[in-house]
Amino acid sequence: MSNWMSTLEEFRQKGTPTVMVTVTQCTGSTPREPGAKMLVTSEGLMWGTIGGGHLEECALQDARRCLNEGKTQTIRYPLGAKTGQCCGGVVELLFEVLNTGPHLYLFGAGHVGQAVCKVMVGTPFLVHLIDDRKEWIRQESIPKEVICHECEWDEFVEQAKWDPEKTYVAIMTYRHDVDQEIVKNLVCRQMRYLGLIGSQSKWERFKQRLQLQGISESEFAKVRCPLGLPIGGKSPQEVAISLASELLQNYYGK
Secondary structure (H helix, E strand, C coil): CCCHHHHHHHHHHHCCCEEEEEEEEEECCCCCCCCCEEEEECCCCEEECCCCHHHHHHHHHHHHHHHHHCCCEEEEEECCCCCCCCCCCEEEEEEEEECCCCEEEEECCCHHHHHHHHHHCCCCCEEEEEECCHHHHCCCCCCCCCEEEECCHHHHHHHCCCCCCCEEEEECCCCHHHHHHHHHHHCCCCCCEEEECCCHHHHHHHHHHHHCCCCCHHHHCCEECCCCCCCCCCCHHHHHHHHHHHHHHHHCCC
């Protein structure tokens, strides 16, 4: 289990819901010591071990239940008849639910995109930053928590997960024609939030062009443009704060 951190980071980047099971306390004779870890996915796949045997089977079932309920909790297991073991000790396990939060797909690593990345650190959102420009997507100022995708937008769209309840999108590339193409591609997909940076006049021009390409009024209604709460500021940081506020408001159902 020496590589559990790299495995956990792989799960984080893929957005795989995971439970990290950690031995937090041992009393008497127990198969593992405090600090032993095991990772469990919703499919029941495991990495590492917290002792094997029936104890581990019980922990696996409880881990999947914690995932379904979305709750982190601590459970004590006497190593007796119930767990099919005769060690006689007691093991306390911490079940930490990870990677179940919403994903923000942020198209455009420009000044506003990078400001959004910084503001979103510490929120429930896992931020994906997408841009094909190496000099922008590799900026050292981008927080390490952000997952950067140096690729074309359509390449990312094809491989991304589109969860109707957990997917949020903000479009802010450096070209209006690219913004328009992304909107055209995404309005037919199910997601929680779809925002486009720009003015109301920009959005009206987009709608006129997209109507000629068969996009309906009901699909236009999915798009939030201008994006963010109307706080009045226009600097990258202020736009980022207004967008972050709107995303959090939407997420918490306010």
